Amino acid sequence: MPVALLCEPYLLDPRPDGIHVLWHTERVGRCQVVLAGVDVPHLTDQQAYAAATGRAESGDGWRRFPAETRLLSRMREDAESSVPGRTYSGVTRRLVHRHLARVGGLPAGRTPYRVVSIDDDGRADVTPVYSLAPAAPSGRPVRLLLTSDHQLMPMVPANLAMVGETAGTALDGVLMAGDMVNVADRASDWFDSTRRPAFFASFAGRAPGRWPGAPILPNTPLYPSIGNHEVMGRWSETGSLEEQFNDARPGEWDVTTYEELFPVPRSDAGGPRWWSRTIGDVHLISLFVTAIWRSPKLTGRGKFQEAAQDVDHPQRWGHGQFIFEPIARGSAQYRWLANELASPAARSARYRVVMFHHPSHGLGHHSAPPFTDPVPAVRPGGITYHYPLGDDYVLRDVEPLLDEAQVHLVLNGHSHVWNRFRNAAGVHWLETSNVGNSYGAYDVTSGRSRELPDGYVQQGDPGGLTPIVPTVAPLAGPDGAALPYVASNEVTVFTLLDTADGLVRSYRFDTVDPEAGVVLFDEFALDGP
Template identity: 40%
Template sequence: MKPAPQLLTDPFLQLPTENSVRVVWFTEFAGSHHTVTYGERLQQKATATTTKLSRTREDQKSRVGKQTETEKIYQKPVMRDIWRHEAVVTGLTPGQRLPYQVTSITENGQELNSNRFTLTATPNPQTPLKILLTSDHQLMPMTTANLQKVAETIGQVDAVFLAGDLVNIPDRASEWFDDNRGGAFFPAFQGRGNYELEKAGVKTTYTGGELIQHAPLFTAIGNHEVMGRFSEESNLNDQFNNPFPRALAQETYQNNAQTLNPQNDLNIQQTWLKNNSFNIDTYNEIFTLPQNPLGGKKYYAVTFGDVRLVVLYITNIWRTPSLKADARGRYREKEADINNPDKWGYGQHIFEPITPGSLQYQWLESELTSPEFQQAKYKVVMF
């Protein structure tokens, strides 16, 4: 029997302004209508826009549903259908929290409601704030426990600054939503985890903390938000570890453009380049973040109360420092691949230029001289 539909996540908050905030949540059905109701009596309503994630998959190494390390269900990567819903809640006042609830209606008319949470606008200057600064969650054994302790000891926070490496493999859907070990990204951050730890024979199950339902989440791109070359056969770990420099992929494309894209379709070109180098599509599709004209939301700056947060995209693929013959490493290629450049790893190459003259460098120069940065009481640079 097919399980009854449910919300895949609780809602979480994104991109607050002085009078609005975005509310985002996910389902495994497209649904017919998705809304946020808010206000003291939930008397106001905002309609959500729905999009479908384009690259989320499960594979041989997923820990999802009934698949375990030894009991395999997936023999190769398989697309997993997940829909994202986002509504803009307006008319807010800094410092005033309002209750809210999200509702999704399935294609057959079933209504699914979240619990009630709270939201507010971005804080005014001189507002006392509790901000959680964290990174490298990656479904690590202590992540769920640590987030639970934040909720238990600090209570509700005003924002979360997350400096990259949110999961391990960004295109593996279960790492975000429902890894069966109980420590996926959203459950841990929303108090819905189920991760068991054992010490001295005593087992304790941790649920994480109900944090991002009430506090906006600001993220940076770490190397674990970047997927490498796309494959329909290789497992997602291998794809993650197989990025290729974009400039070299561009060169290959130009040499074969007439065969690859005879109609010179820009979408085909962009997709081919991403599939044959690297991409951050899943990360981009999950989060709504501040943007700038030069880099979009890959790098950005935002003022939150007395804090000026500057987020950079300075990450590279990790390579082993080993010099052994079988190492595709930081300093060498595998001995067996010396005559096959298509299999080279090109060392620990960076994904987004930050050299003088690059777009990101120009943007950072401008940001560091801006009144918003210069006058901020606190400055946080995150990468």
């Protein structure tokens, strides 16, 4: 890893003639620039340094784009952090500066670029040569990686390495349906954890171990959505960051770090929390649809009750599995979604894709209880919470909007499985988040039940859809029956959407048997069953 850079550059929100390039350092530095142009690959490090610091803003085959720098406001470490050469006894502020350069005037196609970062002592880091591109022209076919829930899981580097081998590293976008790290305000989760593969390290091909990942985000723009792990709870200078993450309350939660790391794409109504973009022939809508995770256990503070000892202490209540941002009919986000689906950009797109974190259709554990506000009941000696299935906001309110707008694909995450469905209106629902830490699949073929209280869907899709068995090479259960899911801590999955042929292809890779290679196991057409 270079001396100053905490991560390799990553790309956000391409525009018709430009794109945003971001990178991070601990110190402000003397100079932070992007060099872009056809001759950038031929510059030596010394020539790149001269181009970054000289008077001329351009030269033969290169242009210079200075970055705007700001200090991230909530980055910290704690005793659970694993930072190279450092230890922390408690919650400690960590200085992380964001550098954002707007690279403009780009021609069609790919342009080579490098970042030059010069620190406060005059030491220069010059990155390898990567490539960037303006937004894909409206109507042009694109290739997109669909993923979520990386959370520093051990199979992530292998997963991304196989993406690179299968599809290359220069795609039109990475659609990330939330849960990028475990604790959003822990800097090392993003940049340099030595215990587990950090988010940007894996996506830059710099993770330690057998599989380093692949340099995807330095070459491909990221389109993110917010998962529950991007939300922090109440600020505290004591305890641990994990405790703070779990200490969110209604109206007392925070997504500042997410918004500072990913300031774009954004919309006027939702900022970076919900937005839309047209990527070639795809119109993508990203929503903020997630809830606090609470333990499903029936003792202590959790989804279904408050701890008995906390009943008389409201400041300790967890308030059940409450929703962060409303999406119910009539909410600001719902109204924006309805208008967006009816917009000319959405209606004229060849494909319409909607992305959010919570999987109301799914075989995973997190598809239940329903995605609705907890209904409290106060009884002698206890407070319990109920979640009526008929009030699931995704199934009751959002899905009819998507059906009416003829959305082609809904991308979810959260349950750490691969499964897919197609509803009666022809909308495909896909979760492709199997990179480890699987909680299992709860289907008749697995024989497993969710172990929830009576009255909740214990097995199958709570939304009532039948899971689709992979069309090419499904995994088989012990009895030889084809499984409609992948839920494994050894077999990892990634999915590619290629609109040139309108196909969504899912691949699996067995990290225990790598010689078997990447296996295409499912393929379906967005316009077909």
